[in-house]
Amino acid sequence: MHKFRILHPNAVTRLRLQPVMHGMVGVLFLFNAIGGYRMAQPNWGLVGLFIVAGLASLALPFQLRKVRKFAEVNTLARLVQAFLLLSGCLFFLSHMIPFIAFLLLCAGIGIAYIGYAEYKILQPAYAVLDTSGVSLPTIFAKKLYPWNELNNVVLRNELFTLDFKNNKLMQLEVLDEMGPVEAAEINDFCEHRLGKRADQ
Structure with missing residues (x-):
């Protein structure tokens, strides 16, 4: 039997899509901020959180290239993104906006899966x-x-x-x-x- 270390077969495709996915999540956070702002009684704390998370997600791909612990930072970012999306789902559901809540639920589950996939391909x-x-x-x-x-x-x-x-x-x-x-x-x-x- 022979065993040797290789670059994960899915690594190239996933890493090419990584900046796009961070950007899409950032845009979704900014849309959530707009949705929170346009409510009858806006929750300014949540609106501000979505704006910060959106801008951070848009900027993250450019900063990741400079970070030594690329895999750890990317995994942490995906966990935070998934948590915020699922939290946003609960917020919009509590304000009787089920369509947006369902959209955020699907996005949160999708980002959690993408984060797991990226974590796996960056392992030996x-x-x-x-x-x-x-x-x-x-x-x-x-x-x-x-x-x-x-x-x-x-x-x-x-x-x-x-x-x-x-x-x-x-x-x-x-x-x-x-x-x-x-x-x-x-x-x-x-x-x-x-x-x-x-x-x-």
Whole structure:
């Protein structure tokens, strides 16, 4: 069996969408501030909180690049966003505005899920090669790709490439330091497993 650290398969897509999602939450907070302001008896404390949270969410993607503990700060921001959205849901529900309350409930649950997904992809991820196939991490668990679904598996130049029989190609960045001997051992193991499959 071989095991080495990789960049999570969903990391690139999620990290590209991250600034957009923070921006959308920020805009939603600002709309909530407008909704709170236009009520018959505005709650100025809540309106101010939504304005601050909205502006902070809009500015956060630009500040995250400068932070060392990127994963921790992003996870904390998602928790605060989800909490504020769910709290806003209760506020608007108590003021008999069920449509806005339902919208904030859905947004709060969605942001909580996005926060969990981002937390998972920023954790150390590993590719595991054994006799049954190649195991790669997903958001909630691991996915096993059996050898009989693969045409070729190669580790070269810090890239781990899986070539599937259905013409799908997956390339993952390897984060562990791989010497030529270790890389050759992994490639030999893969060739052996694929060779056994071909012989059968």
